[in-house]
Amino acid sequence: MSARTRPLVLTATLAAVLLGATACFPLPSPLGSDDAADAPTPVPTAEEFSTPGDEATATPDDFDDVFAERDEFFREQQLPMDGSPLVAVTPAQQDFIAQQRAYVEEQGLSWTASDESLSLALAGDACETAILSRHQVDASTMTAHVTTSPLFAQLIPADLDGAARTQAEAPIASVMVFGATFLCPDDGDQWVAAYQDVYGG
Numbered sequence: 001m002s003a004r005t006r007p008l009v010l011t012a013t014l015a016a017v018l019l020g021a022t023a024c025f026p027l028p029s030p031l032g033s034d035d036a037a038d039a040p041t042p043v044p045t046a047e048e049f050s051t052p053g054d055e056a057t058a059t060p061d062d063f064d065d066v067f068a069e070r071d072e073f074f075r076e077q078q079l080p081m082d083g084s085p086l087v088a089v090t091p092a093q094q095d096f097i098a099q100q101r102a103y104v105e106e107q108g109l110s111w112t113a114s115d116e117s118l119s120l121a122l123a124g125d126a127c128e129t130a131i132l133s134r135h136q137v138d139a140s141t142m143t144a145h146v147t148t149s150p151l152f153a154q155l156i157p158a159d160l161d162g163a164a165r166t167q168a169e170a171p172i173a174s175v176m177v178f179g180a181t182f183l184c185p186d187d188g189d190q191w192v193a194a195y196q197d198v199y200g201g
Contacts, residue, residue: 070131077183079124085113086120093120096182100175122151122172123179130180130187137190139197146173146198170199 074081078089088097100119101111129145130137146152146169156168177195181188 066132066134070128073127073131073184074124077124077127079120085117086124087113087116088120092182092185096120096123096179100178118151119175119179120183122176123183125149125151126176126180126191127184127187130184130191135187135190137187137194139194142173142191142194142198166199173199 076090077093079086088094097116097119101116104111104115126145129141133141152169152172155172156165160168173195177188177191180191
């Protein structure tokens, strides 16, 4: 695998499973609370793994490290890579899903196994992106992630653009970010700040 590629393994593996999922459940989230993280000092990010000016210093070992960390994250989270639906198994996943489900049901909506699988996929995908971005997440990371995510592509009509697209993206991104605060809490504050920068809140 080329070190210059940036595969989102979880996303690619789960895309087929989630074809029937419906988008956009509201978020019971830290995004609007008083304790939401202040925006971090912006960290320049670039495509793939390097930051501007670092191209000459990045080594194959740097890329191996992020892939090894990504693989370890998948092992710790017990996320299946065979395309089967995701079910909350770790305490953090169960806490996330319990809060997300409770909020959705408080809105008078029903909760399904597909909602659980999709929520976990979105959160895991965000954590994978944070790892592959060397834990430097900002508004540009959020925008690039949403723009290139097969999950978002499946959940948002292709003909939407401008404000309509942003409006459709926001609730999906909010679930993703809320989940990331559970599955990869060390990256959670940066994801929250990135969400606020891109979508407001």
